[in-house]
Amino acid sequence: xxxxxxxxxxxxxxxxxxxxxxxxxxxxxxxxxxxxxxxxxxxxxxxxxxxxxxxxxxxxxxxxxxxxxxxxxxxxxxxxxxxxxxxxxxxxxxxxxxxxxxxxxxxxxxxxxxxxxxxxxxxxxxxxxxxxxxxxxxxxxxxxxxxxxxxxxxxxxxxxxxxxxxxxxxxxxxxxxxxxxxxxxxxxxxxxxxxxxxxxxxxxxxxxxxxxxxxxxxxxxxxxxxxxxxxxxxxxxxxxxxxxxxxxxxxxxxxxxxxxxxxxxxxxxxxxxxxxxxxxxxxxxxxxxxxxxxxxxxxxxxxxxxxxxxxxxxxxxxxxxxxxxxxxxxxxxxxxxxxxxxxxxxxxxxxxxxxxxxxxxxxxxxxxxxxxxxxxxxxxxxxxxxxxxxxxxxxxxxxxxxxxxxxxxxxxxxxxxxxxxxxxxxxxxxxxxxxxxxxxxxxxxxxxxxxxxxxxxxxxxxxxxxxxxxxxxxxxxxxxxxxxxxxxxxxxxxxxxxxxxxxxxxxxxxxxxxxxxxxxxxxxxxxxxxxxxxxxxxxxxxxxxxxx
RNA sequence: GUCCCCAUCGUCUAGAGGCCUAGGACACCAGCCUUUCACGUUGGUAACACGGGUUCGAAUCCCGUUGGGGACGCCA
Numbered sequence: 001x002x003x004x005x006x007x008x009x010x011x012x013x014x015x016x017x018x019x020x021x022x023x024x025x026x027x028x029x030x031x032x033x034x035x036x037x038x039x040x041x042x043x044x045x046x047x048x049x050x051x052x053x054x055x056x057x058x059x060x061x062x063x064x065x066x067x068x069x070x071x072x073x074x075x076x077x078x079x080x081x082x083x084x085x086x087x088x089x090x091x092x093x094x095x096x097x098x099x100x101x102x103x104x105x106x107x108x109x110x111x112x113x114x115x116x117x118x119x120x121x122x123x124x125x126x127x128x129x130x131x132x133x134x135x136x137x138x139x140x141x142x143x144x145x146x147x148x149x150x151x152x153x154x155x156x157x158x159x160x161x162x163x164x165x166x167x168x169x170x171x172x173x174x175x176x177x178x179x180x181x182x183x184x185x186x187x188x189x190x191x192x193x194x195x196x197x198x199x200x201x202x203x204x205x206x207x208x209x210x211x212x213x214x215x216x217x218x219x220x221x222x223x224x225x226x227x228x229x230x231x232x233x234x235x236x237x238x239x240x241x242x243x244x245x246x247x248x249x250x251x252x253x254x255x256x257x258x259x260x261x262x263x264x265x266x267x268x269x270x271x272x273x274x275x276x277x278x279x280x281x282x283x284x285x286x287x288x289x290x291x292x293x294x295x296x297x298x299x300x301x302x303x304x305x306x307x308x309x310x311x312x313x314x315x316x317x318x319x320x321x322x323x324x325x326x327x328x329x330x331x332x333x334x335x336x337x338x339x340x341x342x343x344x345x346x347x348x349x350x351x352x353x354x355x356x357x358x359x360x361x362x363x364x365x366x367x368x369x370x371x372x373x374x375x376x377x378x379x380x381x382x383x384x385x386x387x388x389x390x391x392x393x394x395x396x397x398x399x400x401x402x403x404x405x406x407x408x409x410x411x412x413x414x415x416x417x418x419x420x421x422x423x424x425x426x427x428x429x430x431x432x433x434x435x436x437x438x439x440x441x442x443x444x445x446x447x448x449x450x451x452x453x454x455x456x457x458x459x460x461x462x463x464x465x466x467x468x469x470x471x472x473x474x475x476x477x478x479x480x481x482x483x484x485x486x487x488x489x490x491x492x493x494x495x496x497x498x499x500x501x502x503x504x505x506x507x508x509x510x511x512x513x514x515x516x517x518x519x520x521x522x523x524x525x526x527x528x529x530x531x532x533x534x535x536x537x538x539x540x541x542x543x544x545x546x547x548x
Numbered sequence: 549g550u551c552c553c554c555a556u557c558g559u560c561u562a563g564a565g566g567c568c569u570a571g572g573a574c575a576c577c578a579g580c581c582u583u584u585c586a587c588g589u590u591g592g593u594a595a596c597a598c599g600g601g602u603u604c605g606a607a608u609c610c611c612g613u614u615g616g617g618g619a620c621g622c623c624a
């Protein structure tokens with residue numbers, strides 16, 4: 001019998017090959033329906049043998065050998081029809097704060113994976129921690145997902161509404177002898193932990209004195225229900241991203257599944273809900289990887305088939321530190337406020353940890369077409385706002401003018417800028433030129449403000465400095481000249497060129513003062529476009545005003 | 549501390565033993581384009597963490613070291 005060490009091959013190879021193997025095994029075996037699958041053989045799952053069942057669950061089925069070259073895609077060439085049930089994924093945030101960018105990516109991957117396989121993508125709100133969950137946070141999460149275009153396919157499941165079911169399963173485990181009542185007080189547990197730490201020994205809970213206890217002899221302490229951890233062997237999880245992950249069962253201890261107040265713990269509730277919701281693929285953050293071993297105890301003790309697991313790496317902040325609320329705009333809606341487009345955020349998030357050759361621009365339909373768990377990397381990545389901003393610019397330039405105009409006007413209003421119908425029309429007219437030179441909606445809004453507002457613009461310092469007496473004289477003269485011009489972009493351009501030719505100046509020498517008069521800034525869209533968008537009356541007003 | 553996971557330019561990544569003198573993108577630098585600013589375009593700087601193996605050949609497979617992250621709750 002090889003030792004665990006010896007059979008632990010290199011991460012990379014075992015990762016990829018195990019992922020392939022695992023999923024292929026499941027695919028060829030078909031995913032048994034979860035409904036009642038456990039009940040059929042519930043009787044032969046008694047505690048003494050359940051870890052044997054665990055170790056021989058469907059992951060270990062023999063797998064036909066495939067040469068790497070001819071290997072079909074993880075699922076692509078393994079037609080879905082061959083599977084007994086369609087893919088169902090879920091995103092399961094806890095409503096203790098805003099949805100941050102890491103959660104958004106988890107949701108995105110769940111969504112993409114489900115869509116790619118024509119399956120369903122669900123949402124479950126893990127609100128069993130009543131002290132920290134809030135209705136506002138739930139709403140925030142829903143809003144954020146909606147903004148990202150990641151709303152679930154079915155009504156969200158509130159985990160708190162399922163507590164009776166969680167307790168029922170815990171009791172069933174108790175009845176099967178796979179779990180037991182433990183009468184330790186929180187204080188006693190804390191003491192045990194402190195003691196272990198003082199002795200520099202890893203703390204491992206020992207509940208042997210409670211097992212088989214005569215109820216009459218029980219202390220008058222409200223008990224918790226603890227599940228019996230397997231006592232020998234190891235637990236192996238074929239992770240679709242991380243590869244085959246294993247731990248010696250000696251590392252596991254008897255975890256609490258039902259608190260003394262009768263509410264379930266997370267590790268228990270997740271399993272029951274994922275099973276009942278018939279989730280086939282659990283795609284979540286890396287931080288849950290070691291939890292998976294514990295969750296397997298519940299699956300196995302109930303005789304339920306485990307779902308496929310895929311643990312995606314975490315996102316770190318730009319400085320490499322763990323992503324937190326203290327590091328920039330991590331709340332999803334903060335990105336909206338900063339003027340990022342949801343499709344750009346999704347594209348950026350997708351590329352963080354997932355790649356398909358050199359493709360950088362991956363809009364939603366293409367993402368659905370290409371997305372595969374086997375292409376998800378295993379190392380944590382960092383937020384790079386510069387790249388997100390660049391990508392946002394790409395999407396912005398490709399975006400529909402009407403939509404952008406609406407966004408800009410909304411943001412102008414948000415800023416308290418006054419503008420009328422004419423102003424809105426001017427922004428609309430200038431949008432094709434405006435969007436070429438902005439990377440975010442906020443930049444776009446700032447750049448569009450001069451067009452929306454009525455009357456001569458305020459001059460920014462740089463512009464004011466360039467508005468010399470000579471420039472003013474030029475503007476006065478130019479105003480005369482432009483008076484008879486046909487007010488159409490191409491004609492205006494020709495007139496300006498003629499003017500500068502006649503005056504023996506370069507076009508730039510004429511355009512720049514004009515730009516300042518019209519926009520109040522040294523930077524603007526092409527001057528002919530600005531002139532045309534503003535219209536004769538408004539443009540002449542501004543030129544004359546600047547000419548003094 | 550124990551267990552688990554990870555490691556290619558500054559950042560995101562491509563890479564399935566020979567196509568690698570390591571490719572792309574962002575950022576940065578220089579040039580071109582140009583009525584400003586952008587866009588675009590041309591070129592440049594820049595990486596296989598380290599040490600051992602295996603092999604004719606290693607970024608790629610194996611072992612170890614170092615570094616980083618995560619989990620160890622009647623939180624999720």
